[in-house]
Amino acid sequence: MAQATVARPAAAVGPVPAAGSAARLFLYSAIFWLLVADAVGLLASLQFINPQWAGSIEYLSFGRLRPIHVNGVLFGWLSMAQVGAAFYMIPRLCGNRLWSEGLGVWTAWLWNLLLVLAVATLLFGYNQGREYAELVWPLDVFVVVLLLLAGLNVLMTVARRREKKLYVTVWYVMGSFIWMPILYFVGNAMWETGNYWHLSGAIGGINDATLNWFYGHAVLGMWFTTMGVALAYYFIPVLVRTPLYSHSMALLGFWTIAFMFPLVGQHHLLQTPTPAWLKTVATMGSVGLLIPFLVVLTNLWMTMRGNWQKVYESVVLKFFIAGTVFYLITAIQGSFQAMQGFNRLVHYSQWIVGHAHVALFGTYSIWLMGAIYYMVPVLLRRRLWSQSLAEAHFWLATGGFTLMMLSLQIGGLIQGAAWLQGTAVANLLSQLKPYFMVRSIGGAMMVTSGFIMAYNIYKTATAGEPEEVPTRARGTLGAEY
Numbered sequence: 001m002a003q004a005t006v007a008r009p010a011a012a013v014g015p016v017p018a019a020g021s022a023a024r025l026f027l028y029s030a031i032f033w034l035l036v037a038d039a040v041g042l043l044a045s046l047q048f049i050n051p052q053w054a055g056s057i058e059y060l061s062f063g064r065l066r067p068i069h070v071n072g073v074l075f076g077w078l079s080m081a082q083v084g085a086a087f088y089m090i091p092r093l094c095g096n097r098l099w100s101e102g103l104g105v106w107t108a109w110l111w112n113l114l115l116v117l118a119v120a121t122l123l124f125g126y127n128q129g130r131e132y133a134e135l136v137w138p139l140d141v142f143v144v145v146l147l148l149l150a151g152l153n154v155l156m157t158v159a160r161r162r163e164k165k166l167y168v169t170v171w172y173v174m175g176s177f178i179w180m181p182i183l184y185f186v187g188n189a190m191w192e193t194g195n196y197w198h199l200s201g202a203i204g205g206i207n208d209a210t211l212n213w214f215y216g217h218a219v220l221g222m223w224f225t226t227m228g229v230a231l232a233y234y235f236i237p238v239l240v241r242t243p244l245y246s247h248s249m250a251l252l253g254f255w256t257i258a259f260m261f262p263l264v265g266q267h268h269l270l271q272t273p274t275p276a277w278l279k280t281v282a283t284m285g286s287v288g289l290l291i292p293f294l295v296v297l298t299n300l301w302m303t304m305r306g307n308w309q310k311v312y313e314s315v316v317l318k319f320f321i322a323g324t325v326f327y328l329i330t331a332i333q334g335s336f337q338a339m340q341g342f343n344r345l346v347h348y349s350q351w352i353v354g355h356a357h358v359a360l361f362g363t364y365s366i367w368l369m370g371a372i373y374y375m376v377p378v379l380l381r382r383r384l385w386s387q388s389l390a391e392a393h394f395w396l397a398t399g400g401f402t403l404m405m406l407s408l409q410i411g412g413l414i415q416g417a418a419w420l421q422g423t424a425v426a427n428l429l430s431q432l433k434p435y436f437m438v439r440s441i442g443g444a445m446m447v448t449s450g451f452i453m454a455y456n457i458y459k460t461a462t463a464g465e466p467e468e469v470p471t472r473a474r475g476t477l478g479a480e481y
């Protein structure tokens with residue numbers, strides 16, 4: 001895209017990184033961490049088929065592999081790809097350059113350092129024991145600092161914008177960067193510093209679980225969901241060259257997400273002795289979340305009116321439309337799972353793991369993968385090296401993931417139903433084995449698809465045909481076509 005030239009500040013020392021360097025570094029790093037974290041997930045899944053495969057090597061035990069996988073996909077793959085996408089979209093929507101390309105590049109390198117330390121500490125068994133918040137205290141501080149640095153870059157770019165209108169993607173990205181450091185600080189109880197330093201009395205037991213799940217679900221909703229929706233609102237109109245169907249609907253979705261998501265964390269604790277009113281609030285909030293989810297989908301699908309045939313032509317659009325289908329599944333499952341009756345059946349079963357993957361892989365990862373195939377060639381001013389490999393990636397990732405989702409969720413229903421009838425876990429394991437095998441086969445397809453993407457992007461960077469990117473033209477709502 002044509003970039004406005006910005007005079008280099010007189011005080012700047014050393015070479016100024018080229019426009020897009022920070023976005024590119026974040027995107028390349030995200031792909032690297034996807035490969036690592038996905039492969040670790042696959043290794044962990046093998047434990048369900050044969051718990052003895054790793055013998056007594058503690059580093060390969062499930063308790064070490066699972067947090068490395070989860071933190072790797074959440075903070076390595078998804079978060080880094082999201083920041084890269086924000087650094088790509090925000091300057092284009094604001095009509096200027098990223099506020100500080102140098103700061104962005106530094107943030108990306110430090111983020112990689114964080115991930116190395118995270119994997120190392122988790123591998124050696126240092127774990128806070130809070131789900132999605134496993135990193136130990138000093139690393140927590142590192143996470144918040146990096147989020148603030150990336151957020152500062154985004155917010156300053158918006159503050160200095162030349163485009164008057166704030167397109168909805170800008171709203172969603174700004175919201176995400178403001179909410180996430182606050183949520184992370186609160187959910188990780190960062191004022192409690194373990195053995196190092198106590199500012200307050202420790203929060204223990206069930207109250208800690210409540211705090212954990214306030215964060216655990218809000219982070220899904222106010223970081224991964226909001227950044228995912230920001231991407232879809234940006235890329236679908238760009239790909240079909242049609243303005244977004246409704247700006248007002250997008251803002252209705254934004255404010256209902258902001259209102260509902262902080263309420264729902266307790267639906268993870270419906271089967272625990274926590275206050276009943278908190279559970280009721282969580283159930284109501286979860287059902288209420290159908291509003292923003294359906295608003296987003298209606299808005300995106302209405303934007304597609306008259307454009308559906310373009311799905312056959314564009315692999316990037318295929319990723320985005322497939323993601324909307326998984327988004328619908330996420331929304332329906334999420335709301336029903338929060339009802340006491342259905343929750344009793346599926347809680348503590350593989351169903352929930354399936355649901356987590358529908359949102360985080362089926363929707364947000366699939367959207368990000370599609371976006372990467374669009375952004376990297378634009379940033380490099382080169383053609384994508386192979387469309388057919390991108391197509392192969394799409395079918396392997398969505399096909400493999402469908403196998404994983406079905407196996408986990410059917411297996412989960414069998415598990416839940418048996419437990420409700422009092423059948424012990426041990427008596428059920430042989431029955432569940434085929435489902436675990438299908439999950440690993442699906443997982444292997446997903447891992448392979450990630451390697452195909454990495455190879456295609458590598459070849460694009462090193463051997464892609466140079467291409468002049470069309471200059472920026474603006475639609476009615478400030479989107480770039």
Ligand code: HEM
Binds near residue numbers: 039045069360440442
């Ligand atoms: C971008 C891709 C992926 C994302 C975003 C992702 C995300 C997650 C999340 C959030 C969890 C925690 C679920 C929960 O506690 O309910 C999880 C667990 C897990 N994932 Fe993934 N995952 C991905 C890819 C994979 C792949 C390719 C496999 C391979 C089979 C895999 C296997 C597992 C396993 C075995 C667990 C532990 C489940 C348990 O504790 O019972 N994941 N993943």
